[in-house]
Amino acid sequence: MSYGKRLARLRRTRDLSQEEFARRVGINRSTYARYETGKTQPDFDTLDKIAAFYDVSVDYLLGRSIKPEHSLIDPDEDFEGFFGFDLDSLSEKEKEELKDQLKKEVEFFLWQKRNK
Structure with missing residues (x-):
């Protein structure tokens, strides 16, 4: 963004x-x-x-960080409906694993974009 x-x-x-x-x-x-x-x-x-x-x-x-830190945007709230997927069936541990994986993917994507 x-x-x-x-x-x-x-x-x-x-x-x-x-x-x-x-x-x-x-x-x-x-x-x-x-x-x-x-x-x-x-x-x-x-x-x-x-x-x-x-x-x-x-x-x-x-755009060098995907974490707004103390912003009014609640990343946990936004995550629940991430791209329209219903994540209610996931355990809290699975949600955390998914968040970690998505963070790594986004960071890698941004790194690739910066280093083209």
Whole structure:
């Protein structure tokens, strides 16, 4: 997921408009809109402010981590309906094994993509 899509998802999770988010973080709305569309990138200080506002890591915003850390997105809740599969028949141990395997697969995929 691109940084722009992550920004938009986090903003919508908080039910904020671009205007409201930009005001709270202290940046111009049109500048922020360009971040979400990927037309421009925030400087380090702005990226740090955005990460602090959402309580996520800068690595998560940049797509270098799939863990948002302290985000409003609950990975366990999202996992239960992962890709529309009903996982109720799995034990907790099996769910954890599946999570670990998926994490490894995603990390490998991202590593391959970065090293092309």
